[in-house]
Amino acid sequence: MKILFIFNAEPYNGTDVAWNGLRLAKNLFERGEEVRIFLMNDSVDLARDCNKKPENYDNDLVAMLKEMFNNGVKLKVCGTCQARCGIYKNEPYFDPEIKSTMNDLANWVQDSDKILTF
Numbered sequence: 102m103k104i105l106f107i108f109n110a111e112p113y114n115g116t117d118v119a120w121n122g123l124r125l126a127k128n129l130f131e132r133g134e135e136v137r138i139f140l141m142n143d144s145v146d147l148a149r150d151c152n153k154k155p156e157n158y159d160n161d162l163v164a165m166l167k168e169m170f171n172n173g174v175k176l177k178v179c180g181t182c183q184a185r186c187g188i189y190k191n192e193p194y195f196d197p198e199i200k201s202t203m204n205d206l207a208n209w210v211q212d213s214d215k216i217l218t219f
Contacts, residue, residue, distance in 0.1 A: 103135045105213040108144035112162045113155050122219030123165050130174050139206050141179040146187035148178045148194040177201035
């Protein structure tokens with residue numbers, strides 16, 4: 102099954118929304134599902150090495166996402182949002198190949214069995 106996760110929220114915003122979404126995506130990937138993650142709006146900071154875990158936060162979400170990506174989870178990040186969104190506007194993504202477009206997201210939406218948003 103192809104499962105698409107669309108993230109929108111800032112990673113370290115005082116809630117566990119991003120962390121729980123990543124945990125679910127990782128769990129499903131480990132069960133053998135094809136997991137795709139698309140980051141847009143302020144969630145693009147999840148794909149930036151400059152985004153460091155706050156002292157009062159237990160989990161390094163950037164490291165978590167990067168590990169998932171390196172293990173085979175498909176990841177795309179909104180190219181337009183790179184300059185417009187997040188605390189770290191205009192900072193590069195941790196891998197230039199993940200920079201993407203709305204057209205790529207539309208293709209993933211059409212080709213996914215389930216879509217979840219966080």
